[in-house]
Amino acid sequence: MRIDLDIIANWVSPNSRVLDLGCGDGTLLAQLTQDKSIFGYGLEIDEDHINQCIDKDVNVIEHDLDERSLQNFADASFDTVIMTQALQTMRYPDLLLNEMLRIGKECIVTFPNFGHWRARLYLALQGKMPVSDFLPYEWYNTPNIHFCTFKDFEILCRQKNIKVLHRQVVTDNSIDQFGSQVLPNLFGETAIYHLS
Amino acid sequence: MTKPLPTDSVGIVQPKRHRFTEPLTLASGQTLEEYELVYETYGELNAAASNAILICHALSGHHHAAGFHSNDEKKPGWWDNYIGPGKPIDTSRFFVVSLNNLGGCHGSTGPTSINPKTGEVWGADFPRLRVRDWVHSQAKLADVLGIECWAAVIGGSLGGMQAMRWSLEYPNRLRHCVVIASAMKLSAQNIAFNETARQAITSDPDFKDGHYLKHNTYPKQGLAVARMIGHITYLSGDGMGEKFGRELKSGNFELGNEELVEFQIESYLKYQGEQFSGTFDANTYILMTRALDYFDLSREYENDPAKAFAEARCKYLVISFSSDWRFSPERSREIADALIAAQKPVVYAEIESSHGHDAFLVPNERYQQVFSRYLKRIEV
Structure with missing residues (x-):
């Protein structure tokens, strides 16, 4: 599910410099390069993803975000630093957020909402950690080690004095879409935050 | 055929x-x-x-x-x-x-x-x-x-x-x-290895200040040692261990055995050094390692x-x-x-x-x- 890419593209200025942390197969950077003429780099750890980035002519740098710091990137050296669907897999998401805001003038972060009603229902009724098509892992093998809800994330932003420029909630069906307008933390599946 | x-x-x-x-x-x-x-x-x-x-x-x-x-x-x-x-x-x-x-x-x-x-x-x-x-x-x-x-x-x-x-x-x-x-x-360690290799060559009595060809000699032994030093640095410790371990080429450690014990890695390095020194020029080796150091x-x-x-x-x-x-x-x-x-x-x-x-x-x-x-x- 990558419906968030179009929304992200709206928040990226043409001809700007973009750093994508955990850039995956390079789809987002390739799209931004084509549509917005951005100049970007992606950091990635997975071999197959790195290969796919090379095929797309994306500037990909092999980099383990958990093992290596981002100290090699200068302050405010990018217009936008992006991290899609990976913050919850990081060992120190809060410290990474600091780094993203140091390196980028603005940041865009997306993550799955653990406060979604289906996750809540699953835990409440089954008494087990939620497993779904979207989050298909068991608790012991999931790469998602730091789940949060929209509410959790916004509390962290307030603590860190991070300004939320935009928030967009993504849903994948009409019920959620309707519900998320009133109760985003209950009906939103994925959040996209634009921060500075 | x-x-x-x-x-x-x-x-x-x-x-x-x-x-x-x-x-x-x-x-x-x-x-x-x-x-x-x-x-x-x-x-x-x-x-x-x-x-x-x-x-x-x-x-x-x-x-x-x-x-x-x-x-x-x-x-x-x-x-x-x-x-x-x-x-x-x-x-x-x-x-x-x-x-x-x-x-x-x-x-x-x-x-x-x-x-x-x-x-x-x-x-x-x-x-x-x-x-x-x-x-x-x-x-x-x-x-x-x-x-x-x-x-x-x-x-x-x-x-x-x-x-x-x-x-x-x-x-x-x-x-x-x-x-x-x-x-x-290059790092200081790299330069150090290169200089040790050069010293191996220049201290060979047959080096003759680099004019060995004029003297019809050749610092073969020095160049072989230089290559051996280089070769060690081109392999990883683990890789060397995997390939050679402590395997013996000849001799053994049995009581009373006076034959010299030679490890496989010794034999391998000697072979590499010998092969190389037979086909490479000592002055070129010095010139190339210096170019590396100066870069x-x-x-x-x-x-x-x-x-x-x-x-x-x-x-x-x-x-x-x-x-x-x-x-x-x-x-x-x-x-x-x-x-x-x-x-x-x-x-x-x-x-x-x-x-x-x-x-x-x-x-x-x-x-x-x-x-x-x-x-x-x-x-x-």
């Missing part, structure tokens, strides 16, 4: 030679009045001359990078694993040029050539060379071959230094720069690599190997970081391998993938 050549080989190749009569001013201030370069080419140059790739060799390399000189040749060129039809440097698409660098000992003008001024062998009097001198002489060769702009300049180790220097000296004459297992400058990409750019790379106009592929401690991944990451700071396009991959520095020569699935995919993206 001659054996059939592998189908993914460039086949039988013939070295070529060009004599340059225009003087070449060297970084040292000296001038080479005339010189010869020996080179090989693989594949066909297209009409637009837009598919040419230059291979820059490392310390002990030469022009014979791929294919065979004859059906009887036991081993193909030194980078045959990566050059050929369908290989990463695909000779069905690219026209590949590989030369023996100036100062070499495989046919290009070097310490074993005759100094036209004296009529005698240059020996130790051959001018000291820097990486940039090689780059300038390679550019002259490109002129001769009608190549205005290389599709890519590619090199491993010392060859990677040449490739990087190309991108700064002739920014409009290459579109891609591939830097493998290299560094922007510092950003010396004249206020020691700021990002400032150096600001000159460049090409795209970069940087590759390192996990167990390479001579040119460690950290050194390659510094290259990638400098390129990012200079806002230059770069792909960086760190390949898992137990082969140490030598990994850039050895078949490796992931390395081949990254290398192939990158070169496939190059339009010709």
Whole structure:
């Protein structure tokens, strides 16, 4: 599910410099390069993803975000630093957020909402950690080690004095879409935050 | 009976030679009045001359990078694993040029050539060379071959230094720069190894201050030890352990046995040293290791690599190997970081391998993938 890419593209200025942390197969950077003429780099750890980035002519740098710091990137050296669907897999998401805001003038972060009603229902009724098509892992093998809800994330932003420029909630069906307008933390599946 | 050549080989190749009569001013201030370069080419140059790739060799390399000189040749060129039809440097698409660098000992003008001024062998009097001198002489060769702009300049180790220097000296004459297992400058430890190797050569009584050919001697033992030192640093400790362990070549530790015990690794290193010293020139070894030591990409750019790379106009592929401690991944990451700071396009991959520095020569699935995919993206 990558419906968030179009929304992200709206928040990226043409001809700007973009750093994508955990850039995956390079789809987002390739799209931004084509549509917005951005100049970007992606950091990635997975071999197959790195290969796919090379095929797309994306500037990909092999980099383990958990093992290596981002100290090699200068302050405010990018217009936008992006991290899609990976913050919850990081060992120190809060410290990474600091780094993203140091390196980028603005940041865009997306993550799955653990406060979604289906996750809540699953835990409440089954008494087990939620497993779904979207989050298909068991608790012991999931790469998602730091789940949060929209509410959790916004509390962290307030603590860190991070300004939320935009928030967009993504849903994948009409019920959620309707519900998320009133109760985003209950009906939103994925959040996209634009921060500075 | 001659054996059939592998189908993914460039086949039988013939070295070529060009004599340059225009003087070449060297970084040292000296001038080479005339010189010869020996080179090989693989594949066909297209009409637009837009598919040419230059291979820059490392310390002990030469022009014979791929294919065979004859059906009887036991081993193909030194980078045959990566050059050929369908290989990463695909000779069905690219026209590949590989030369023996100036100062070499495989046919290009070097310490074993005759100094036209004296009529005698240059020996130790051959001018000291820097990486940039090689780059300038390679550019002259490109002129001769009608190549205005290389599709890519590619090199491993010392060859990677040449490739990087190309991108700064002739920014409009290459579109891609591939830097493998290299560094922007050597570490103190690296220089220390090189100096120990040089000492092994110069302290051989047959060295005769580098004029051994005049004295009809040869510092074979010194050069063999130099190679052994080098060879240890090209392998990883784990790789060496896997391959040789503490296996014995001869002798044993039984009580009462007086026969000398020789480990497999001893025998291997001796063999490597002997092979090498039989085919390589000691003065060339000294010259090449000095060029390595002197290289510092950003010396004249206020020691700021990002400032150096600001000159460049090409795209970069940087590759390192996990167990390479001579040119460690950290050194390659510094290259990638400098390129990012200079806002230059770069792909960086760190390949898992137990082969140490030598990994850039050895078949490796992931390395081949990254290398192939990158070169496939190059339009010709």
